[in-house]
Amino acid sequence: MAHVPQIKIPATYIRGGTSKGVFFRLQDLPEACRVPGEARDRLLLRVIGSPDPYGKQIDGMGGATSSTSKTVILAKSERADHDVDYLFGQVSIDKAFVDWSGNCGNLSAAVGAFAISSGLVDPNRIPRSGTCTVRIWQANIGKTIVAHVPITNGEVQETGDFELDGVTFPAAEVQLEFLDPADEGEGEGGGSMFPTGNLVDDLEVPGVGTFKATMINAGIPTVFVNAEDIGYTGTELQDAINGDPKQLERFETIRAYGALRMGLIKDVSEAANRQHTPKVAFVAKPRDYVASSGRQVAAGDVDLLVRALSMGKLHHAMMGTAAVAIGTAAAIPGTLVNLAAGGGERNAVRFGHPSGTLRVGAEARLVDGEWTVTKAIMSRSARVLMEGWVRVPGDSF
Incomplete structure (x- = not known):
């Protein structure tokens, strides 16, 4: 009986905020998975180890919690005034689907750093030391996020003394700005921040x-x-x-x-x-x-x-x-x-x-x-x- 061999896909496993996820560059995915659809979803499910009736994701990169069953796909942005397009997939643990309906704010903290390290940001915009401002297009919700990433000796600085409750060890601080964060698309309110039209x-x-x-x-x-x-x-x-x-x-x-x-x-x-x-x-x-x-x-x-x-x-x-x-x-x-x-x-x-x-x-x-x-x-x-x-x-x- 013939067995299909495993394939290798470039990826990076990153903690962002109080979450962890597997990050990919769009260009590194198998060709069939570079566009939305069943092939992409099946690939990400297998990477994370879902669906898992045992709820442990033992045969994948997931950590059996919503905070650790996450995937990110980044591409160099073609949008004006943006550096990178960020697509987030929340992988179900026990069901065979990937939810693309929202963003992950925690992993947003890692997007700028990954974009810089992966060559998705113009090198001329990266200072020798200081802060690199990365403008991110959040593709799930159509919003802009601005990440202020610390740089030391031309590389992303990851270590530091910033403490975040829910994360065991200190690291470098990344400030995030979520611009115009209200959702303009769905709901009875027709673009209102409060879709019912009421505060309560x-x-x-x-x-x-x-x-x-x-x-x-x-x-x-x-x-x-x-x-x-x-x-x-x-x-x-x-x-x-x-x-x-x-x-x-x-x-x-x-x-x-x-x-x-x-x-x-x-x-x-x-x-x-x-x-x-x-x-x-x-x-x-x-x-x-x-x-x-x-x-x-x-x-x-x-x-x-x-x-x-x-x-x-x-x-x-x-x-x-x-x-x-x-x-x-x-x-x-x-x-x-x-x-x-x-x-x-x-x-x-x-x-x-x-x-x-x-x-x-x-x-x-x-x-x-x-x-x-x-x-x-x-x-x-x-x-x-x-x-x-x-x-x-x-x-x-």
């Missing part, structure tokens, strides 16, 4: 209840609810929720009906094939808690508490795109996020998450009765973990 809605979830909710398209579509309305305090860690299948099912139902209300899907049954978006998060006023690292987080250290779910599980820290949504909603008086932070006008917020705290800023203003956000800003870090080739069976795609 009553979200009716059959079989679960009716909750106050802020549904926002900024960074990534997100449904915010009050922690106390769903029986939580906002201080929960992963085990308190991820070990309870009934609660996870309840959150998924809330997410599905939130997606329907936001106009992201036409029927709740479609939510099963759109796992990456929207996110569901719950907010609460500050209180003391112990983070997953054992660190004590005092109520006075934060403006509010936020817990968010990604791909059906409570995230161990906070998704970068959800942080953009948090910062944006916090800047707009009257949203649930803003009210949990004490209300009023603000251009930055520090929130508590399961691994610690994070600060995110946003510039919001009211124009002709509509809220707009020019940009959201936050700092992350990134580090190459391994580079070389990934191997997959030649008939994988």
